[in-house]
Amino acid sequence: MAKKYKKMKLTNKVLTIIILVLCLSGCSSFFDEELQYTHEEEVLDSGRKSRALIDDIYRDYSFRYFTDFGIEYLTDNSVLNSSETNLATGYWGPTSNPLSYVWQQSYNNIRVVYQYIDLVHNTGLPYLPSEGSADLSDAIVQRYYGEAHFLKAWAEWELLKVFGGPDESGNMLGFPIVDGILENDAYATLSRNTFDECVDQIMADLDVAIDNLPLIYTGTEDTDAGTNLGTAAAETGRASGLAAYALKAKLALFAASPAFNPTNDLTKWELAANLAHEVIELNGGLRSLQAYDFDRENNPDHIWRMRNSRNDNSLENRLYPPTLYGQGEVNPSQNLIDAFPDANGYPINNASSSYDANEPYTSRDARFYKFFFYNGDQCFTSATCNNYDPIETFQGGLDNFGGFIPNEGTRTGYYLKKFLNNLNFNPSEENRVTTLPKVYVQLGLTDIYLSYAEALNEVSGPDATPPTGFNFSAKDVLARVRQRASLFSDPYLDEASMNQSDFRNLVKNERRIELCFTGERFHDLRRWKDITNIENLNGVKITKNPDDSFSYNNIEVERRNYETKNYYLPLPYDELQLNKNLKQNQGW
Amino acid sequence: MKLTITEIKIFIFCLLNMLVINICVAQNNTSLNALAVQDSLPKSNDEILTTPFGIFNLSKTTAPVFRISGDVLRQTPGDHVYNALRGRVPGLRVTRTSNTPGADGYSISLNGGSPTVLVDGYPVGLQVDLREVEEVIVFTDATFNSILGNLGDNGLIYIVTKGGKLGKPTVEVNYHSALNSATRLPRLLSASEYATVINQASNNDGFGDIYSPEAIAAYNNGSDPIRFPNVDRQEAYLAGTSISNYASLNVYGGQDNVAYSAFVAYSDWEGLENVDEGKIDGRNITFRTKINAKVSDIIEARASIYGKFRENKRPVIGPNDTFSLISNTPANAFPLKVGDTAYVVNNQFRSNLLSELEAGGIYTEYDAALVFNIGIDVNLNKYIPGLRYSTHGMIRTSNGKALFTNNRPGLYTIENLQDSDGQDSLALKVQTFDALDLTVGRSGADADIRKTFTYGGYLNYSKKMNQSTLDLNLNHFLFYEPNINASQPDNRNLTFNLNASYALKDKYMFYANLNTSSSSKFIGNNRTSFFPTAGIAWVASNENFLKNSKTIDFLKFRASYGEIGTEYTAETFYYLNTWSGGLNNNTIYLGNANTTQTLDFGYRIGNIANDAIDWIVYDQFFAGVQLSMLKKLSLEVNYFNIDINNQVTKASALFADALGGDAFLPQMNFTKRNNQGFNANLMFNDNIGDFKYYLNVNAGYNKITGETIAEIPYPDEYRLQQGDPEDNFIGYVSDGLFTAENIGSALPQFGDVQIGDIKYVDLNGDNVIDSRDRRAVGNTTPRFNYGVNLGFEYKGFNLDVVGMGVGGYDVSLSGRSYYTHYGLGTYFASVDSNLPNGNANPRLSTTQSINNYVNSDYWLVDGSYFRISNLELGYTLPKNLMDKSIFSNVKLFLRGSNLALFSKFDDLDIEDLSAGVSEYPMMKSFVLGFSMDF
Incomplete structure (x- = not known):
């Protein structure tokens, strides 16, 4: 009994100890778990990691071909092969804006920029801690400050492009300018600044960017010699000074356009021409454009571009026609095909044109062969080579519904080839990896040339001697664009340069061709107030005749139906419910 | 009523701790004996439940308690407790979510919430076999829920296993074998039917015929099975039946101070695949x-070990892929094989199931779960009559690993070529080269081992006085579940309870519990909270005026109210500022051809700290009545009203998007929901001579409403959901299909509409159809579930039938490939019939219509169903025969499960609409078996 008693006592003691340990010491430490999350200090106190706030913003603008194609379906340029584009064919209401994501995304990025400036830049945190690296560190800190302002300006530009427009009473408005971090509640009380205030704001941000950024990224960094510190070619893809100049030019053109310049204030056109002129001069004068090459990473014409992983073949898989084992996702319209001139530069409906409706794909502008897969096409660049078996988009052909891949076909008779340079892998192999890089151009020299031609034509017409301060005429610059399409002898350009209106139409058409599938046309149509005039979207029905010739008949694929309110886009409906200070654009 | 003053909390917390400690320390203090009064042993008619968190007298409780014996549950085929509970517990809805043989495919809901399963009182999940169940007790109200703290938010399923008690040794043997077949399989199209539908869709869009009349004829007459195949894939791949076996041995008893039990059970199963190499084959x-x-x-010491080991062999492609491939590959896509070796595919349908089943390799899963328990009971009766102390610890581990060889058979496409004479001939073109996996793959790392630790104990004091009884429990319970993902928080909880039950004259019963819960998910003052x-x-029937009633045998009214605090589930602690990194890892590339770098260290804010983040509190009110009459009829009805307060959300709908991403908003306690309903159980049993029969009907109803929710203040009243059921299905109101008569007056809706597209109602009258014309058009969670059990017993024969049903909800067919027909891909035979709700199929088209597939009531179908879930026809050998043998109880039985189903769906099983289409089908089983005790 005594033994048992002792045992029990021991047990009790153990129990007591367990409880004591558990409850007194345990309770406090048991709940303090060292979780492997990223602490705030880890990011904000690190010279390198803290800069990653800015790096992270690039992600939103990185590789947006597929977003661009979505916008392209809203125009007369193309359709998606698997679904109709309901907003383009019928009613477009204030609750359905495919671009409304721009609102939150842009404000998010503006906020991150201020987060960076407040929490990192203003603390004076160096990029590299060691004294010896101070020069390099300072250069990089300055560059990030410039990048921050450029990215803020870019977010603001997107806001202005998508949401700018007149309110009910006709005041031309932009977006609510936010220049700092507000309390979360305060964002529901913002009101829109005027369009001009917004333009000024973006210009001012870009000026700060220009002051802090290298004009271009070039050379290799040499820390010993102190050259190219933080500005070497290896940094290409970051915001640059030239990119900031280019954005200023693009912004000015947008602001001068009919939809946003109702009084046709010529000084706005002049500013646009001036700013484009500045870019051209900073780029070394009126140079020829580089050949089309969508896998070239060091193309100097790509003023700001992002590039993709080299082992990414999603573009090929989604764009190639069925016999190249693609999904043929983007189907360019007959309307767009018809916008390409003949091989001599004449519009196909021009009396001097060599176009033959029975042989629609022979003797066309070089860009046509570069941009589209068409019936009988076998090549990536011209009409006369042999990279693959002829594409069969005729009825019953292998590249149409019920063909090689039965559920895949084209609604218009065409597939998109632009951005795909070469068949550098065999799609029928199992492992269809391509090593071609792909660049996504945000700001390009072609765009600037076309902007210059458009703006200067409005200021002083196409072919006059350039006004004071301008070194090239609108025609000179447009000629460079057409020369890239091998139109060196260009009688039609001469013809169209006879008067302002013909030249304007030619520039618009060139813009449509050159910038197709980059997401530009939808906004161009809006700013020109042309969106209400676009035609229904056509395709071609190709019939193979018993003698192996083809007959071509245009068919209507989708209606296009826009109202004048579509010059502008609606602000996010939900945001308007929360923020009664926001004014909706006219017509929505 | 939660106390928020820190000092008081700390004071009470310490007080509780000190009480536990002091009482432990003071156990040997004999002077306490002076306090001992009378006999503390309960009377024999008391129902005592000894749990790891205290000792409770269920006959004197204020809680609704539903008990069902293991023997009744075991009238069900198989080894799964959830399956056995179907249709038997009021308010408990058991739904099959997956039917893969050998997989756990059930979800359960008790009064609309997800209950915690306790096995012998431990929160180990459903680590229990049906054949070892002594009893299942369902606790629904705060009386018991509050004791479990964080785990008690939605009720408890308390499973008691056999053994561990003194008594004569018992051996139970049980064996049964089941023949399983699919309840429903989707109806597939033949090759010619498929080709016809495709032509129709293509012609609707003006693309002309895709299949020629000659091809369709060839599909029909089977003249050229290589070029014009017609493969019935269900027939090609599926056997009609599969077999599973269940055997168990249970030995338990005890004498001379030792009680023991040993249970071992075996189950096996196989798949429906008719290809031997690729047939699911498993056992546990x-x-x-x-x-x-x-x-x-x-001192009494106890220990137990539970283990479950599972091995399952299957083809490398998962079981659901098998059914997806069967369903989604049209009959005319390709012949399975050309010659003996060449597996064929085409460019649209690039997988050949036969190749995968025959030669794709085997994937063998090994899963193990172990639960260890030890405990010590200290009976202090000697010193303080009625005082007991018990402490226990539990470790549970489980993990899964798999070994596999992933072979890839060669696949070929058939090409039509012209030979030199201009004759058509066929050629095979390689689509995929074959690859043999020479190494054995392995999945599952050591870090994946899941573990749960609990440590608990209680001090119980029971005292019986002249007129009354008192039971006191003071317990502590620690729950620790390390997260296997390093970046996520563990579950770390500590709970103390002090509760008292007091019963006066067996008429008036009182109960009170004070719970303190602590969790690592909160900080500062919020870390520990009190919940009373x-x-x-x-018991009215014990009052004098009813005591001698001939009609009323028992009548009890009861009510309880309690607060239960639970923590949030999240990937981070909401009281911390955390950053997330690497969002743009390897997605952004800088530099040019020769000089590249990736921006691989992007960072952005992940969580904004909210120090004030606090417990989610369930205010549970239950009231009920129990009535027994005429010794035949008993009825129990419980009403409940549960407020779920302070649910955590970012409430981003209340903030302007201009503030940026959601990441800039902290999580906060905001949402309030209310769950109201009732459950009821009616039992009638009687006998006519030897013929004993019974009928039981049980039912549960509940509706959860969003009382305070974050939503955008839409001007259209009908869009607002605050105060409405939270399972509302928001969509457009349809008005049939467009016809030639009304297409002219079509309002603008989603793009161009044509005859045969769905027409919608313009709710706000602005002559356009857009998102402002959406409203609640249905609800998606069953409001109502019920069970019907009936049976009889006569001269050793018994028949028991269990039926279960649910009602009061809608199922949307939009997004279900079996009912939505478009494109040039897969079609099912349902394309030729109306939808289950009687609506016609909209216009066929090669492209996916945006208009027709927006959420609307056009696609909603009443999801109610009733099924005969289980049935047993048994014969128990007469007792007198047994007396002479060593056997004490021998029973032969024939059972069936899922024998009949009544719903609006003719083709598919409504309980799981993916079953048979993209998952294993629901199974119907016939079982033959016996059980014997000796």
Whole structure:
């Protein structure tokens, strides 16, 4: 009994100890778990990691071909092969804006920029801690400050492009300018600044960017010699000074356009021409454009571009026609095909044109062969080579519904080839990896040339001697664009340069061709107030005749139906419910 | 009523701690004996439940308690407790979510919430086999829920396993074998039917015929099975039936201070695939041993081990892929094989199931779960009559690993070529080269081992006085579940309870519990909170005016109210500022051809700290009545009203998007929901001579409403959901299909509409259809579930039938490939019939219509169903025969499960609409077996 008693006592003691340990010491430490999350200090106190706030913003603008194609379906340029584009064919209401994501995304990025400036830049945190690296560190800190302002300006530009427009009473408005971090509640009380205030704001941000950024990224960094510190070619893809100049030019053109310049204030056109002129001069004068090459990473014409992983073949898989084992996702319209001139530069409906409706794909502008897969096409660049078996988009052909891949076909008779340079892998192999890089151009020299031609034509017409301060005429610059399409002898350009209106139409058409599938046309149509005039979207029905010739008949694929309110886009409906200070654009 | 003053909290917390400690320390203080009064042993008609968190007298409780014996549950085929509970517990809805043989495919809902399963009182999940179940007790109200703290938010399913008690040794043997077949399989199209539908869709869009009349004829007459195949894929791949076996042995008993039990069970199963190499084939073994030993008059020690080991062999492609491939590959896509070796595919349908099943390789899964329990009971009766102390610890581990060889058979496409004479001939073109996996792959790392630890104990004091009884429990319970993802928080909880039950004259019963819960998910003052519970009951039948009633045998009214605090589930602590990194890892590339770098260290804010983040509190009110009449009829009805307060959300709908991403908003306690409903159980049993029969009907109803929710203040009243059921299905109101008569007056809706597209109602009258014309058009969670059990017993024969049903909800067919027909891909035979709700199929088209597939009531179908879930026809050998043998109880039985189903769906099983289409089908089983005790 005594033994048992002792045992029990021991047990009790153990129990007591367990409880004591558990409850007194345990309770406090048991709940303090060292979780492997990223602490705030880890990011904000690190010279390198803290800069990653800015790096992270690039992600939103990185590789947006597929977003661009979505916008392209809203125009007369193309359709998606698997679904109709309901907003383009019928009613477009204030609750359905495919671009409304721009609102939150842009404000998010503006906020991150201020987060960076407040929490990192203003603390004076160096990029590299060691004294010896101070020069390099300072250069990089300055560059990030410039990048921050450029990215803020870019977010603001997107806001202005998508949401700018007149309110009910006709005041031309932009977006609510936010220049700092507000309390979360305060964002529901913002009101829109005027369009001009917004333009000024973006210009001012870009000026700060220009002051802090290298004009271009070039050379290799040499820390010993102190050259190219933080500005070497290896940094290409970051915001640059030239990119900031280019954005200023693009912004000015947008602001001068009919939809946003109702009084046709010529000084706005002049500013646009001036700013484009500045870019051209900073780029070394009126140079020829580089050949089309969508896998070239060091193309100097790509003023700001992002590039993709080299082992990414999603573009090929989604764009190639069925016999190249693609999904043929983007189907360019007959309307767009018809916008390409003949091989001599004449519009196909021009009396001097060599176009033959029975042989629609022979003797066309070089860009046509570069941009589209068409019936009988076998090549990536011209009409006369042999990279693959002829594409069969005729009825019953292998590249149409019920063909090689039965559920895949084209609604218009065409597939998109632009951005795909070469068949550098065999799609029928199992492992269809391509090593071609792909660049996504945000700001390009072609765009600037076309902007210059458009703006200067409005200021002083196409072919006059350039006004004071301008070194090239609108025609000179447009000629460079057409020369890239091998139109060196260009009688039609001469013809169209006879008067302002013909030249304007030619520039618009060139813009449509050159910038197709980059997401530009939808906004161009809006700013020109042309969106209400676009035609229904056509395709071609190709019939193979018993003698192996083809007959071509245009068919209507989708209606296009826009109202004048579509010059502008609606602000996010939900945001308007929360923020009664926001004014909706006219017509929505 | 939660106390928020820190000092008081700390004071009470310490007080509780000190009480536990002091009482432990003071156990040997004999002077306490002076306090001992009278006999503390309960009377024999009391229902005592000894749990790891205290000892409770269920006959004197203020809580609704539903009990069902293991023997009744075992009238169900198989080894799964959830399956056995179907249709038997009021308010408990058991739904099959997956039917893969050998997989756990059930979800359960008790009064609309997800209950915690306790096995012998431990929160180990459903680590229990049906054949070892002594009893299942369902606790629904705060009386018991509050004791479990964080785990008690939605009720408890308390499973008691056999053994561990003194008594004569018993051996139970059980064996049964089941023949399983699919309840429903989707109807597939033949090759010619498929080709016809495709032509129709293509012609609707003006693309002309895709299949020529000659091809369709060839599909029909089977003249050229290589070029014009017509493969019935269900027939090609599926056997009609599969077999599974279940055997178990259970030994338990005890004498001389030692009680023991040993249980071992075996189950096996196989798949429906008719290709031997690729047939699912698995088995598991479950065991549990328990031992309780009296070390001294005072100390009793106990230990138990539970283990479950599972092995499952399957083809490398998963079981659901098997059914997806069967369903989605049209009959005319390709012949399975050309010659003996060449597996064929085409460019649209690039997988050949036969190749995968025959030669794709085997994937063998090994899963193990182990639960260890030890405990010590200290009986302090000697010193303080009625005082007991018990402490226990539990470790549970489980993990899964798999070994596999992933072979890839060669696949070929058939090409039509012209030979030199201009004759058509066929050629095979390689689509995929074959690849043999020469190494054995392995999945599952050591870090994936899941573990749960609990440590708990209680001090119980029971005292019986002249007129009354008092039961006190003071317990602590620690729950620790390390997260296997390093970047996520663990579950770390500590709970203390002090509760008292007091019963006066067996008429008036009172209960109170004070719970303190602590969790690592909160910080500062919020880390520990107090949650009180109180209950009251009145047994009217013990009052004088009813005592001698001939009609009323028992009548009890009761009510309880309690607060239960639970923590949030999240990937981070909401009280911390955390950053997330690497969002743009390897997605952004800088530099040019020769000089590249990736921006691989992007960072952005992940969580904004909210120090004030606090407990989610369930205010549970239950009231009920229990009535027994005429010795035949008993009825129990419980009403409940549960407020779920302070649910955590970012409430981003209340903030402007201009503030940026959601990441800039902290999580906060905001949402309030209310769950109201009732459950009821009616039992009638009687006998006519030897013929004994019974009928039981049980039912549960509940509706959860969003009382305070974050939503955008839409001007259209009908869009607002605050105060409405939270399972509302928001969509457009349809008005049939467009016809030639009304297409002219079509309002602008979603793009161009044509005849045969769905027409919608313009709710706000602005002559356009857009998102402002959406409203609640249905609800998606069953409001109502019920069970019907009936049976009889006569001269050793018994028949028991269980039916279960749900009602009061809608199922949307939009997004279900079996009912939505478009494109040039897969079609099912349902394309030729109306939808289950009687609506016609909209216009066929090669492209996916945006208009037709927006959420609308056009696609909603009443999801109610009733099924005969289980049936047993048994024969128990007469007792007198048994007396002479060593057997004490021998029973032969024939059972069936899922024998009949009544719903609006003719083709598919409504309980799981993916079953048979993209998942294993629901199974119907016929079972033959016996059980014997000796």
